[in-house]
Amino acid sequence: MQSLRTRFGQLNCLVARPEGEESGPPLLLIHGLGGGIWGWEPFQRRFAQYGHASYAVELPGHGNDNDRATAERMGTYSVETYALWVAAAMAEIGRRLVVVGHSMGGLVAQKLAESHRQLGYVFLASAPPWHMFRKAYVPMWRHVLRHPWQEVVWPLCGGTVVLDSNLQDDLVNNRLTTAQRAEIALRDVPDSGRASMQMAVGLVSVDKRRIHSPCLVVGGTDDRLIPASEQRRLAEFYRCPLQMYDRGHMLMIEDGHEAVADGVREWTLKLAG
Numbered sequence: 001m002q003s004l005r006t007r008f009g010q011l012n013c014l015v016a017r018p019e020g021e022e023s024g025p026p027l028l029l030i031h032g033l034g035g036g037i038w039g040w041e042p043f044q045r046r047f048a049q050y051g052h053a054s055y056a057v058e059l060p061g062h063g064n065d066n067d068r069a070t071a072e073r074m075g076t077y078s079v080e081t082y083a084l085w086v087a088a089a090m091a092e093i094g095r096r097l098v099v100v101g102h103s104m105g106g107l108v109a110q111k112l113a114e115s116h117r118q119l120g121y122v123f124l125a126s127a128p129p130w131h132m133f134r135k136a137y138v139p140m141w142r143h144v145l146r147h148p149w150q151e152v153v154w155p156l157c158g159g160t161v162v163l164d165s166n167l168q169d170d171l172v173n174n175r176l177t178t179a180q181r182a183e184i185a186l187r188d189v190p191d192s193g194r195a196s197m198q199m200a201v202g203l204v205s206v207d208k209r210r211i212h213s214p215c216l217v218v219g220g221t222d223d224r225l226i227p228a229s230e231q232r233r234l235a236e237f238y239r240c241p242l243q244m245y246d247r248g249h250m251l252m253i254e255d256g257h258e259a260v261a262d263g264v265r266e267w268t269l270k271l272a273g
Contacts, residue, residue, distance in 0.1 A: 001048035009088035012037065012058040016044035023051030025098050025119050025268045030086060031056070032103025032127075033196065034163065034188040036063035039102070043252050046261040052268070055097070057089050062189055075160045077192040079104070079204045083111040090116065098268045100124055102252060103226070104195060107204055113211045120214040120271045122264055125223055125249050128234050131202025136227045143167035155193025162190050171224040175248030175255075184250075208238055215240040216267050218260065220247035241267070 002017045014037045027047060029040045040056040047054045059082050061070045086108060090097065098120045101109030106126020113121045132140065144151040147164055155161045163172065165185065173181045198204050215238045219231030228244060235242035243263045245251060251260050 001045055003044075008055070008057065008090075008092040010060060010085055011089045012063060013089065014040070014044065014056045014058075015053070016048045016056070017053045018048045018051045020051070022053050024265065025271060026053040026055065026095050027264075027268070028086075028090060028093070028097040028099045029054055029056040030099070030101040030105035030108050031059065031062070032101075032105045033161075034062075034191045035102070035105075036187060036189070038063070038187055039250070039253060041253075042257050043100075043261045043264075046258055047265060050265055052265065055089075055093055057086060060085060062191075074190060075155065075158045075193045077195060079107055079195050079198050080111060082108045082192075082195065087112060087116060090118075098122065098264075098271065100264065101126060103127055103249065104191075104199060107199060110206045110211075111204065113213055113215065114207055115210065118213050120216065120268065121211075122216045122218060122267070123234060123238075124218045124260075124264075125220060125226055125231070125251060126217065126234060127199045127226060128230055128237075129202070129204055129206040132200050133202075134230075136229050139224055140167070140171060143171065155196050157193075159193045160190035161193045161196045162188065172249045174224055175220075175222060176250055176253070180253065211238070214271055216243065216264070217241070218243045218245070218251075218264065220245055220249060220251045222247060223249045223251075225249045243267075 004015045006013055031039050037056045037058045044054045061074045096119050099109050099118050100122040102124045104127055106123040109121050217235040219228055221228050245260050247254050
């Protein structure tokens with residue numbers, strides 16, 4: 001795999017290319033809340049192995065982005081703001097892409113799909129465009145309400161949010177090793193409280209009538225943050241295929257991530273054909 005760190009628009013990006021000629025559609029990868037480029041490294045290696053170029057973008061204030069002005073405003077960024085930044089990066093890349101979004105990044109991808117026709121969109125363990133006051137999210141709310149100031153009040157006031165470590169281990173990282181959990185704890189960064197609350201209370205609407213690109217929903221049967229039932233509902237909402245795997249929420253870095261990447265890759269080849 002050949003890799004290059006660069007910028008498109010205002011976003012840092014890790015570009016991964018195969019050693020030989022490209023033989024499949026290129027992919028754009030959007031991380032989730034508190035994440036970064038690092039979460040896509042296993043997928044990028046797998047995609048490159050099979051001839052795909054990939055572009056893993058990093059939302060402002062994430063990863064190694066230490067811009068002070070960005071940090072001061074981080075709590076106020078909306079999902080729609082993130083989508084605008086990614087759209088600008090896509091325009092600069094200048095290629096027809098398959099856009100893959102994980103968790104919050106999946107909701108960003110859904111907003112992009114409304115107005116940016118691409119080869120396809122993949123919503124990976126994605127947040128849905130409706131509120132989370134549903135039975136499926138009871139485990140999440142039990143954790144969140146143990147720290148109401150940190151996880152609810154402060155984000156509502158425009159502050160940043162960092163997921164509680166117990167919530168992370170029980171709901172997000174439940175299928176990761178102890179070493180992986182420790183590494184993620186060092187890499188996770190504060191994210192937008194506004195975007196977090198938007199997802200929780202359903203303030204991000206998506207007009208599916210405006211989406212004209214093929215879509216795919218991918219989920220984990222052991223995802224305790226955004227459960228399998230919600231992934232099935234999301235696939236029904238968009239009337240698109242659904243791929244489910246015996247994985248958790250972080251299925252792109254868990255053991256067996258290759259099967260998930262291969263499932264996405266095989267779907268992209270059908271688009272190209």
